[in-house]
Amino acid sequence: MAADIGLVGLGTMGAALALNIAEKGFEIAVYNRTTSVTTAFVAGAGDLAARITPCDSLEALVAALTPPRAIILMVPAGAPVDEMIDRLTPLLDTDDLVIDCGNANFHDTVRRAAAAAERGAPYLGVGVSGGEEGARHGPAIMGGGPKAAWDRVAPVFDAIAARFGTTPCAGWMGPDGAGHFVKTVHNGIEYADMQMIAEVYGVLRDGLGLTPLQVADVFDRWNGGPLKSYLIEITGIVARALDPKTGKPMLDVIKDSAGQKGTGRWTAIEALMLGAPDTAIEAAVAARNLSARVAERVEGARIFGLSPEPVPVDGMVDKLEAALLAGKIACYAQGFGLLAAASKEFGWSLPLGGIARVWRAGCIIRSAMLDDMAAAMETGEGANLMFAPQFAEKLKRSEGGLRAVVAAAALARIPTPALSAALAYFDTMHTARGTANMLQAQRDFFGAHGFERVDMAGAHHGPWGSHEQ
Incomplete structure (x- = not known):
């Protein structure tokens, strides 16, 4: 036949x-x-x-x-x-x-x-x-x-x-190339989601002194709430696993040097080319690159002698849950923003809501939130996913946890690059007047690039005159 x-x-x-x-x-x-x-x-x-x-x-x-x-x-x-x-x-x-x-x-x-x-x-x-x-x-x-x-x-x-x-x-x-581009962005989001989970694990391990079994209990509990997802589920499983060779927790015998096949890097590159902010994914790619520099990190530990310190215990586990929730929303907002930018640039008319629906099961980033994300995209509320009413409310409740975790981790010398990037993105996107006016003034000073004014139309130059640089 x-x-x-x-x-x-x-x-x-x-x-x-x-x-x-x-x-x-x-x-x-x-x-x-x-x-x-x-x-x-x-x-x-x-x-x-x-x-x-x-x-x-x-x-x-x-x-x-x-x-x-x-x-x-x-x-x-x-x-x-x-x-x-x-x-x-x-x-x-x-x-x-x-x-x-x-x-x-x-x-x-x-x-x-x-x-x-x-x-x-x-x-x-x-x-x-x-x-x-x-x-x-x-x-x-x-x-x-x-x-x-x-x-x-x-x-x-x-x-x-x-x-x-x-x-x-x-x-x-x-x-x-629309299908492969969507898959690339999926993988970029996957990088960021995994990195934020790893950073939270780092705070639980180095900041709170939890054992892998205790970490597993935390992630198992979170998987019953708003963070329910495949990656949260498997994090609990791997944290609970024991090495059959030594009987030690599996996490304690795995070298902290992460591999990658390039799709996360492609996502970051395309975001830069399209002018679409994808800072959480970029931070996750950089974190994998840094993880491979084991010898340099060991040398850095020897030179500076700076070790992680405990973080405040009170309510920290709940704050970490909130931090992951806020970070995930910011990360997905960036991912869908990149998809929208590519759709416009390449004339693809990507079905953003349909993409979220395809991601609801089977894929690595499947999570309980994707159904609501699909609805937000299809109703037009998700021009920036953070601004969609249901996600804006989630962020209002969880951004304090993200802020507290990033601050506590920084003071405790525990790196949280992706969570920090997500927080900076959130703070930038709710700041009506930022600091790019200084950038424009500097550019006009050394390159006469001109700038726009807030009080009149057209291109303008500053009063600094001609300066040789």
Whole structure:
């Protein structure tokens, strides 16, 4: 029987996605560069193997598919995707569809979509979030490319996506690179959310002296309240875990040097290019970069001899909960602001409310607040998410906790870069008259750039005259 869809690349994510597709009743043909990987995959698929056609070449994969064909690429981002497209293109008809479901840079997706369009062929760039577990049992899926091409494969993606109630967490975001851009911003928010959680863990550990088990109890309790989310849930789980080799808390034996695959950095870069403030995400990316400088940090500890100090205990756990809530709202406000800026710049008409709905289940940043965020975006209240009535009220109640935590942590020498960035963003966005007038005066002084006045229209210069610098 001819397969409904093909998949290239049986790494961790590709294998999980292929099993998910087969489990939902679709016939799937699979190919991996190393044939033994394909053989082992099918052998381990159990009852699902009956719906899986193993292929030992791309020619065999193409022959196994029902025209017009659809082929998912699950190969590493970058040059391997271009290489696979180059190998596939001579084998495909012009109406055959290539779908990149990897973590591609959206600029690459725009380029590949344009090249496909020149050949008269459709191309989709699809963001898939949820890790291995999500890929296997239900990810959040963000599609980009021609709407007609998305509609061709939407039944497959709707079937394999996570569910929020009965609604599949899959959707078309817009043309060319829109889907991969939305996935990139998702990952940027993920960076910031994780970093703020790590900073709160640092205050609990170094400022309050809590053990990992006590930290787990705190996060378990928070997961029953307004912070309920996947990341809060797993933080409690990892804090409770014990190392099977030593019996020590798992957190105590893990090196404090964080890795990254680049999507957070891409988010920060695009925010700077688009002039969209994304300071919490930028701080989270910088924090990961600093974490890798272990030797320098050890040397800094030796030179300065400054250790963390206790923070005031009274009400601090509740203040930390409020700080995370306020920080999360500010972070999401920045993320959606970046999406809005990109939508305008690239002519995508991104469905901001729909994006929040796709993120409600399956993805890493899923949380109880996303349903309200979707509603705020769809009613137009979320031009800046912090200003939407329900989130403004949450911020009014929680910003004091964020302020207290950042202040206490600074005095105790406990770094909180992402929480501090979120607080600075909030304070800037409720300051009607800031200090950029000084910047404009300085720019006019040394570069005669001119400035606007508050009391009359037009461009003006200051009375400082000509100064050689």
